[in-house]
Amino acid sequence: MQPDRRPGGRSARVREAVRQATLAELVERGYAGLTVENVAIRSGVHKTTVYRRWGSAEGLIADALDYAVGDPWPIPDTGTVEGDLREIVRLVRSGFADPEAGPVSSAFVAAAMQNPAAAGALNAFYAARHEQSAVVIRKAxxxxxxxxxxxxEEVIRVAVAPVYYRLFVTHEPVTDRDADRAADAALAAARQGVI
Known part of the structure; x- marks a missing residue:
């Protein structure tokens, strides 16, 4: 009789170590500098194990994003759709402004612009976030x-799109006022049946 596999055993520890090393490498070196070798060294996981399980830098990014889908995403409940939507857009803005999470999020976007596998993983990540956030619109x-x-879900996309435009296209700062304006514009469109 084989012993039961422990949930969260060695495999989970290896995945977490590699994920954390991937995130740290992305922050430190960006997508262009992300290598399996550096992730293996930083994580303490043998290089052949990393290659066998993740295959490439793109595989590391895809897995980190897949893993992040399960991370908790705080859904606001202010009692009004205005308050909830503004809070969601502010969460996105503050996530990119965060000194620790911001560079990781930016590196994921940069990787997605350069690699189809990373783009697919990022798309799946955002689809899950939009679905989670859409509950505030359904309640409204x-x-x-x-x-x-x-x-x-389209209301959520329209609300957060100006934040991404400012961050990644025009490279402008995004204030809470900008975030509120984006949320209010999406809400006005939703009320008019445009979305």
Missing amino acids: VERGELPEGVDA
Whole structure:
């Protein structure tokens, strides 16, 4: 009889060590400097194990993003759709402004612009975040704050899009006022049935 496998055993420890090393390497060296060798050294996991399980830098990025989908995402509940949507956009803004999380998030976006596998992983990550966040729009429809038929996930996309535009296209700072304006514009479009 084989012993039961322990949940969170060696495999989970290896994955977490490699994930943390991947994130640290992305912050320190960016996507262009991310290598399996450096992740192996930083994580303390043998290089052949990293190659066998993740295959490449793109595999490391994809796995880190896949793992992050399960990380908790705080969904606001202010009691109004205005407050909830503003809080979601502010969360996105503050995530990129955070000295620890911001460089990692920016590196994921940069990697996605350069590699199809990373782009697919980032797309899946954001699809999960949009689905989680859309609950605030669905609640607003139930409360009668928004019309039936509103595309809840599209409202979230439209609300956060100006933050990404400022950060990654025009390289402008994003203030809370900018975040609130983006949320309010998406909300106005939703109320008019545009979204």
